[in-house]
Amino acid sequence: MYLKKRLFLVFVLFGNILSAQQRPYYTQYIMNNYLINPAVAGIENYWDLKLSHRLQWVGLQDAPVTTYVTIQGPIHKAAYNNETATTFHADGVNPRGTNYWRNYTAPDPHGGIGFTMLNDRTGPLNRFAVYGTYAYHVGLSANTNLSAGISAGFTNMSLDASKLNFGTITVDPAVSGSGLINKIKPDISAGLWLYSSDYFIGLSAQQIIPQQIAFSDNTVHLENGKLVPHLFFSAGYRMQLSDDISFLPSTLIRYISPLPIGFDVNAKFQYQDLLWAGASYRYQDGFAAMVGVNINHNINVGYSYDIQTSQLNTVSKGTHEILIGFLLGNKYGDWCPRNLW
Secondary structure (H helix, E strand, O other), X not given: OHHHHHHHHHHHHHHHHHOOOOOOOOOHHHHXXXXXXXXXXXXXXXXXXXXXXXXXXXXXXXXXXXXXXXXXXXXXXXXXXXXXXXXXXXXXXXXXXXXXXXXXXXXXXXXXXXXXXXXXXXXXEEEEEEEEEEEEEEEEEOOEEEEEEEEEEEEEXXXXXXXXXXXXXXXXXXXXXXXXXXXXXEEEEEEEEEEEOOEEEEEEEEOOOOEEEEEEOOOOEEEEEEEOOEEEEEEEEOEEOOXXXXXXXXXXXXXXXXOOOXXXXXXXXXXXXXXXXXXXXXXXXXEEEEEEEEOOOOEEEEEEEEEEOOHHHHOOOOEEEEEEXXXXXXXXXXXXXXXXX
16 A cells, blocks of 8 residues: 555656646635736735645645745835725624725725745655746726736756655665756746726736756656646635625636646635635535634634545545735735735
């Protein structure tokens, strides 16, 4: 059984390099759409710092572990010159109720910037990436904006040949001792984001420039891999079920050639601007449950747990993901985003 698990993981690992999704999966991207689309940078009136750690397929040795930090915000806060109703938390009154959304207005045209640092490790393969982002938001109407953004940076792909363990299979000792092999590649992403008080639509492309990738030295030579573009389409809608409860369905559709189209369907219920809970379904992969709390106008926390419906559920105990957010320079005391819900 041990050998089968090790071989399975190695095939998954190098299959990802050759033809599968090469970017990490996330469950709580609904709380940080900037991960998927650079056009989101600067969408709120504060700097949004997010820290996340994801343990995928717990129980399977050398399974993916993803950690990231992102920060994004507006260049000039002058675009947000109106105090919002969410500043005040009177007892029995929802600061994000019907009256608030009825009077919603989109922010003035402005720029935004962002930064991402990410590390994704699967067995002997590690991907470390750093990106900088610029986005610009323009008004289409009194309550609708369109933004465009671009991210540029680099990805360092590294292979630790000493961890290429095939169980009881005999391997040349020179291979296992060949050490760390690094490949650094430029990386560019771009996106569009249309948003209003009750919907959003996003289109983005990551890893725009296709590139060959090979790991080789005197003892190890793995080639014919290729980094391919990833296309994402996002959409969501806000429904006010009552003055205290909002229902926020959304979807994410992804396309990575030559794979078939994949998609997620998400449902999030939010109580006032304090608590939220939701669920997600990833086609032919599994389900997830999510919860979160806005502790105050500076800190929020989210947690998700995924259960696989694929064959991985025979060896995996699920996937855990935690996200902590810090709202920096939140001048008007918003407890949750007004443009990125």
